[in-house]
Amino acid sequence: MTTPDNSDLFTNPMVEISEMHFAFSERPIFAGLKMAIPRGKVTVIMGPSGCGKSTLLGFIGGRLRPNKGQVFFDGERVPQKSGPPLFTMRRKMGMLFQSSALLTDLSVYENVAFPLREQTDLPEAIIRILVAMKLEMVGLRGARDLMPSELSGGMARRVALARAIVLDPEMIMYDEPFVGLDPISMGVIMKLIRELNDALGLTSIVVTHDVAEGCSIADYVYLLGEGQVAGHGTPEEMLNSEDERVRQFMNGLPDGPVGYHYPADPYLRDISTIE
Amino acid sequence: MMDWIARIGGSGLRYLGRLGQSVLFMFQMLSGAFRCLPRFSLVIQQLYAVGVLTMLIILVSGLFVGMVLGLQGYYQLVNFSAESSLGLVVALFLVRELGPVLSALLFAGRAGSALTAEIGLMKATEQLSAMEMMAVDPMQRVIGPRFVAGLIALPILAAMMSAIGVIGGYLIGYGLFGVDAGVYWSSMQAGVDLVDDVLNGVIKSIVFGFIVTWVALFEGYDALPTSEGVSRATTRTVVTSSLAILGSDFILTALMFGGL
Numbered sequence: 424m425t426t427p428d429n430s431d432l433f434t435n436p437m438v439e440i441s442e443m444h445f446a447f448s449e450r451p452i453f454a455g456l457k458m459a460i461p462r463g464k465v466t467v468i469m470g471p472s473g474c475g476k477s478t479l480l481g482f483i484g485g486r487l488r489p490n491k492g493q494v495f496f497d498g499e500r501v502p503q504k505s506g507p508p509l510f511t512m513r514r515k516m517g518m519l520f521q522s523s524a525l526l527t528d529l530s531v532y533e534n535v536a537f538p539l540r541e542q543t544d545l546p547e548a549i550i551r552i553l554v555a556m557k558l559e560m561v562g563l564r565g566a567r568d569l570m571p572s573e574l575s576g577g578m579a580r581r582v583a584l585a586r587a588i589v590l591d592p593e594m595i596m597y598d599e600p601f602v603g604l605d606p607i608s609m610g611v612i613m614k615l616i617r618e619l620n621d622a623l624g625l626t627s628i629v630v631t632h633d634v635a636e637g638c639s640i641a642d643y644v645y646l647l648g649e650g651q652v653a654g655h656g657t658p659e660e661m662l663n664s665e666d667e668r669v670r671q672f673m674n675g676l677p678d679g680p681v682g683y684h685y686p687a688d689p690y691l692r693d694i695s696t697i698e
Numbered sequence: 699m700m701d702w703i704a705r706i707g708g709s710g711l712r713y714l715g716r717l718g719q720s721v722l723f724m725f726q727m728l729s730g731a732f733r734c735l736p737r738f739s740l741v742i743q744q745l746y747a748v749g750v751l752t753m754l755i756i757l758v759s760g761l762f763v764g765m766v767l768g769l770q771g772y773y774q775l776v777n778f779s780a781e782s783s784l785g786l787v788v789a790l791f792l793v794r795e796l797g798p799v800l801s802a803l804l805f806a807g808r809a810g811s812a813l814t815a816e817i818g819l820m821k822a823t824e825q826l827s828a829m830e831m832m833a834v835d836p837m838q839r840v841i842g843p844r845f846v847a848g849l850i851a852l853p854i855l856a857a858m859m860s861a862i863g864v865i866g867g868y869l870i871g872y873g874l875f876g877v878d879a880g881v882y883w884s885s886m887q888a889g890v891d892l893v894d895d896v897l898n899g900v901i902k903s904i905v906f907g908f909i910v911t912w913v914a915l916f917e918g919y920d921a922l923p924t925s926e927g928v929s930r931a932t933t934r935t936v937v938t939s940s941l942a943i944l945g946s947d948f949i950l951t952a953l954m955f956g957g958l
Binding site for chain 2: 484486510511514515517518520521522524525526527528537538541551583590672
């Protein structure tokens with residue numbers, strides 16, 4: 424797919440993935456994946472369930488290593504790093520997990536303060552101000568003293584978001600941020616992703632399979648399929664794409680290049696062999 | 699037939715693979731334990747969770763075990779008119795064997811299973827991955843303090859169990875059967891050796907503390923991140939660490955007291 428108007432997006436990208444191959448035991452997940460994440464934009468990565476969208480974030484964060492190929496973050500090779508250099512690099516990234524991943528034995532305040540306490544020697548007064556600022560951004564300053572078990576799914580995700588931005592990262596990754604939320608919470612998270620990206624000058628990567636929500640916040644969209652990029656472009660380009668695979672996913676068609684039937688023996692032979 | 703052999707080979711390989719993983723995990727755990735020591739408050743929090751919360755079951759069981767030892771010991775000793783040795787018999791049983799072994803078994807059931815479930819759930823809810831992404835090493839922040847706490851807590855719990863067991867034996871011997879109180883305590887004082895008996899018991903419970911917390915933390919860290927995986931891991935912790943306690947107790951006893 425050619426996207427001539429977007430070429431300026433990709434000078435000096437935040438993340439670059441080149442010819443990446445990866446397999447879970449025998450099952451191939453990525454076969455020569457190539458991708459670039461533009462700086463300062465919201466990039467949405469879509470694809471069917473189980474295509475490796477969330478796994479991809481593991482490679483960018485250095486939690487997984489590819490079998491072949493390279494991953495660059497801000498010009499640095501991610502898979503070659505381990506130990507302290509890897510941790511230093513991760514301080515420039517925030518990540519919002521699907522399950523929010525709040526530490527269950529700590530209050531909202533302590534959860535947001537956790538990265539500050541672990542990574543800095545700031546006095547308590549400063550930590551208090553920073554936590555209040557980040558919680559105010561996500562609208563939960565009043566929930567400071569609650570425990571994670573007392574939060575709704577949407578609130579937990581907002582607290583996790585405040586925690587992810589408390590060290591002022593350059594990039595933030597969202598793993599399925601819309602799953603399991605009611606429409607109001609979903610709207611809040613969408614607004615936050617957009618606003619934080621623009622107000623803090625972040626680079627955002629959103630992994631989702633919700634086409635409507637994804638397209639409405641995206642500056643750029645990647646569609647994954649069969650271990651590679653099946654299509655990419657601005658949301659408008661993707662929605663108007665002529666490509667069969669892109670059209671099937673964007674419009675949610677039950678049959679197409681991704682077949683309705685799981686591979687099987689011919690149907691007639693199967694039902695005519697009753698003896 | 700070939701299928702059957704292949705399956706045995708397959709499960710053997712899987713078992714060896716896990717064994718290797720657990721040893722690798724042990725080295726990471728030890729390194730995490732050293733690195734967490736400067737922040738000792740983390741260890742103290744865990745000491746409360748694995749130590750203080752296990753204390754009640756240890757004390758109650760210890761009292762009953764000591765009372766049973768008092769009863770059984772008296773019935774046998776009185777046949778030989780040797781009831782004056784009751785204190786010695788109770789104390790040696792407890793300090794050498796029952797204190798370290800029973801407290802370790804109870805510790806595996808109470809604290810070990812709780813550790814596995816806690817770590818497994820932290821993994822299932824992505825808390826460990828989240829820590830890694832926040833540039834915090836879970837080995838140092840989560841695993842290390844729990845390991846050090848287990849290593850400190852179990853010897854103390856074993857000592858408590860032995861102490862309260864001796865009191866339980868005294869309650870039965872002196873209170874029920876009228877064994878002379880002075881004889882009960884002085885036979886113990888004369889017959890229990892600080893190095894041969896007490897120190898060897900302490901060494902045993904340090905070894906058991908290492909084994910139980912290692913198994914519990916490994917099973918939790920290695921659990922499948924689902925509710926089913928965590929419940930299986932919890933069961934495996936109790937089974938594996940109980941077997942390991944009894945097996946290593948035999949080896950340690952043979953080395954310490956068998957003159958091998």
